[in-house]
Amino acid sequence: MTVKTLDKREALHQEAKSLHLLEFWKERADIELVEPRDIVEPHCWKWRDVEPRLRAAADIVPIEECERRALLFCNPGLGGKPYVTNTLFAAFSLYNPGEQAPVHRHTPSASRFIVEGSGGYTVVEGEKCVMHRGDLIITPAGTWHDHGNEGDEQLIWMDVLDVPIIESLNVTHFEFDYQGSSSDASSGHPMGTAYQDVSLPPDHSQRLYGTGGLMPLFAPEKRGAIGHHSPMFVYRWEKTRAALERLADYQGSPYDGVIMEYVNPATGQSVMPAMSFRSQMLRPGEQTLSHRHMSNAVYFCLEGSGYTEIDGTRVEWGRNDVFALPTWKWHRHVNTTNENAFLYSVTDEAAIRKLGLFREERKTESGDIELVIY
Ligand code: 1HN
Numbered sequence: 001m002t003v004k005t006l007d008k009r010e011a012l013h014q015e016a017k018s019l020h021l022l023e024f025w026k027e028r029a030d031i032e033l034v035e036p037r038d039i040v041e042p043h044c045w046k047w048r049d050v051e052p053r054l055r056a057a058a059d060i061v062p063i064e065e066c067e068r069r070a071l072l073f074c075n076p077g078l079g080g081k082p083y084v085t086n087t088l089f090a091a092f093s094l095y096n097p098g099e100q101a102p103v104h105r106h107t108p109s110a111s112r113f114i115v116e117g118s119g120g121y122t123v124v125e126g127e128k129c130v131m132h133r134g135d136l137i138i139t140p141a142g143t144w145h146d147h148g149n150e151g152d153e154q155l156i157w158m159d160v161l162d163v164p165i166i167e168s169l170n171v172t173h174f175e176f177d178y179q180g181s182s183s184d185a186s187s188g189h190p191m192g193t194a195y196q197d198v199s200l201p202p203d204h205s206q207r208l209y210g211t212g213g214l215m216p217l218f219a220p221e222k223r224g225a226i227g228h229h230s231p232m233f234v235y236r237w238e239k240t241r242a243a244l245e246r247l248a249d250y251q252g253s254p255y256d257g258v259i260m261e262y263v264n265p266a267t268g269q270s271v272m273p274a275m276s277f278r279s280q281m282l283r284p285g286e287q288t289l290s291h292r293h294m295s296n297a298v299y300f301c302l303e304g305s306g307y308t309e310i311d312g313t314r315v316e317w318g319r320n321d322v323f324a325l326p327t328w329k330w331h332r333h334v335n336t337t338n339e340n341a342f343l344y345s346v347t348d349e350a351a352i353r354k355l356g357l358f359r360e361e362r363k364t365e366s367g368d369i370e371l372v373i374y
Contacts, residue, residue: 040326041077047320085296089163103146119151126199134237142225230264270350282335295349304341
């Protein structure tokens with residue numbers, strides 16, 4: 001290039017900059033990515049590290065101050081953002097006996113997977129959902145929810161929300177002004193009432209929708225303000241586990257063992273629009289083949305121990321450990337024990353699929369790579 005052209009380019013650069021314009025030819029390398037950005041790190045949060053800090057928080061941070069007593073999983077690749085992957089938010093929450101978390105609703109969709117304690121509940125849109133270890137309770141976008149611990153032990157669960165997706169669209173919206181039918185003036189809550197009235201019968205979700213293959217014809221499918229989600233708010237571990245165990249002698253998925261997706265019983269789709277929920281059973285000594293997909297995941301180990309090899313690195317997991325699997329990383333799971341291992345996971349696959357962008361590559365037994373586009 002001649003000196004004259006260079007001068008003209010520099011002038012163009014300066015003028016463009018002052019006009020808030022960027023030259024595509026300078027930005028190309030950061031736009032035309034051949035692979036997704038390597039920003040999320042594979043990482044495991046050990047129960048032995050998290051548990052004592054949660055219990056300490058329960059001692060020293062009053063529930064009135066925090067409303068939700070949560071420690072947030074913060075992916076080391078995301079520069080301090082309180083996100084477990086670039087698309088998912090995850091935390092452990094702890095409630096002492098007698099504590100309650102006041103009602104609110106918001107545009108992020110939320111889920112709880114129960115880790116410990118009995119006597120816990122979430123009220124979702126007037127349904128009191130009681131909790132046992134391994135149950136999945138959803139509070140979809142626009143549903144009022146409040147929590148409490150009526151038991152005599154500490155209650156712990158894992159929260160997973162689509163907060164980063166909702167934030168990236170800049171459609172975050174929280175509301176606190178729930179107006180119940182019996183106003184509780186003594187609650188001290190600044191707006192409306194602090195807790196919901198329970199208006200639906202016990203075990204409502206399970207009684208209506210808890211039998212696979214049968215849909216009640218008289219129940220409203222739309223619950224909550226937004227309604228693009230499962231009308232069933234509780235998925236019981238007892239049933240999920242039995243369903244997995246019934247398939248123990250099937251081959252299952254070569255990449256995930258015996259794996260089941262939690263679905264909206266009315267449509268067969270994901271339970272909430274942006275997140276997919278799954279539980280899988282890896283049989284004694286099972287080693288899966290490797291695959292990679294365009295979706296991030298967060299895993300929780302309910303039972304057993306083993307490791308997930310992610311891009312050649314072993315991420316070891318055991319009871320109550322949580323780990324992050326970044327998008328498009330080769331990975332395979334190994335159960336190193338002679339008992340079944342159970343992993344629960346939440347991914348952003350539902351959102352990616354809705355955009356038509358889900359793809360997966362699989363390594364076959366002979367080491368060939370197959371591309372699968374759904
Ligand atoms: C939320 O609604 C809860 O209800 C906990 O327990 C954590 C983090 C971000 C946004 C909403 C809850 C949350 C949250």
